[in-house]
Amino acid sequence: MIALVSPGQITSKKKLDxxxxxxxxxxxxxxxxxxxxxxxxxxxxxxxxxxxxATWSAPTSPPSPTLLTQFAVIDREVETARVRHVSWQLFPIISWAAILVLAGPPFMKVVVREFLTPR
Structure with missing residues (x-):
């Protein structure tokens, strides 16, 4: 079994038995x-x-502090990228909601006044 963690997509060109x-x-x-x-x-x-x-061989080298630090840096970068990605996905929704909240009531007053005013 091969497990891919969070691949963007998986493309299989042909079906293998x-x-x-x-x-x-x-x-x-x-x-x-x-x-x-x-x-x-x-x-x-x-x-x-x-x-x-006894089943497992001893590690060739123990985990070094620099290795753990490097992993922590990469982990932070991945988390930052995830937050940035979600933020960009939510930005249009939040922008439209803000526009509707701020500009909606004055716009609705104008629309209602124009349609309800006799001519």
């Missing part, structure tokens, strides 16, 4: 519909193997 391309909405449903592959005993053995420290 045994390959399913799913979005996050359909992944859970697809996983739950799949047949059970492991018996309960096999699952217990697998969990024990995965949880055993």
């Amino acid at each position: 045994g390959i399913n391309v799913l979005d996050s909405n359909n992944l859970r449903r697809w996983l739950l519909k799949r047949p059970v592959e492991l018996t309960e005993v096999e699952l217990v053995v697998l969990v024990a193997i995965v949880n055993s420290p």
Whole structure:
């Protein structure tokens, strides 16, 4: 299984046998519909193997403070970009709401006066 986190889009040029391309909405449903592959005993053995420290090799280098700092910087940049993106999406809606609140009542007075004034 390959999981892509927040891809803009996924394009598959041709359908391959045994390959399913799913979005996050359909992944859970697809996983739950799949047949059970492991018996309960096999699952217990697998969990024990995965949880055993001997299964995993030691890290080649411990996490360094600079690595964690670099990650924090990237994480802040991503969050800033997300906020900026949402702000630009909301800007037109907020602008129109402000225009309607500020200019709506005077405009409506003029419209009502023009239509209700006898000629």
